[in-house]
Amino acid sequence: MNLFQLRAFDAVSREGSFTRAAKRLCISQPAVTGHIKALEERYDLVLFRRTARSVALTPQGHALAALTGPLFGLVEQAEDLLLANRALVSGRIEIAVDGPHVVMPLLARLRESHPGITVSLILGNAAETCEALLAERASIGVVTEVQPHPDLHIEEIAASRICVVLPRGHALADEAEIDLRRLDGAAMVLREPTSVTRRTFDAACRRRGVAPAILMELDSREAVIEAAAAGLGLGIVSSLERGEDARIRAVPIAGPDLVNRHAIACLARRRNLRLIRAVFDLARSLGPHNRDAGRDRGGMSPGKHA
Known part of the structure; x- marks a missing residue:
């Protein structure tokens, strides 16, 4: 052979x-x-x-x-x-992610600490990110609302709150926080049903008996923001994804079930590899920044589990 x-x-x-x-x-x-x-x-x-x-x-x-x-x-x-x-001065690592907003500060810190490390970034949804880890196409995954798996070591690194995207002139745009029931019957433009943000929002609506009027389903958060800015309907985004746009406001929705958890993961049997350990250590060091992104919107502090 x-x-x-x-x-x-x-x-x-x-x-x-x-x-x-x-x-x-x-x-x-x-x-x-x-x-x-x-x-x-x-x-x-x-x-x-x-x-x-x-x-x-x-x-x-x-x-x-x-x-x-x-x-x-x-x-x-x-x-x-x-x-x-x-010394960890060279090497290559594949990182699978279901969105860029949590991982980019981590990559910046990795570049600063280990400039000789080359990163290959694999973008996909949450299911594709986990599949890339389990199939060993990626060494590390950064994923939202990941479920425990016997083959994965998982540590929570951030929390984000679900926000309503509103045009600046909307009646609710000056609110500090919005009760979900105020969106009952509201015209909305949302991500596709498989989106993690959409699933979290839909589950909270079902629990409270809230039924928004869904006018459009779009396949990217950028499209949702553009549609909301154009006045086509209210959108939904994560507090970590809202960015800076003078045309809109992203107002947090109240409630403990409107928070998403973001985690870093690797195969459990590979967690002690030097480069993987280094990335996990850097992710932990970013914890206070990422926790604040969730807490100031009503989020809870991350923990960790395997």
């Missing part, structure tokens, strides 16, 4: 791309392609379905990836042990 071929397969399975796998391994893309072709020909199987724009694992590929992921994870741990006495 050729370990170079297996390593190339593992890199492609994690990255979902021959180009990114080549970059991960610091070799050429044709070399990666050659390793995969040789592996498939030697064992007379197909490991990837290739299209012009994507690469997907076949059932045989999934079965092999379940073995190579832990195998090369152990290799990384061995390398980490051997390098334990060296």
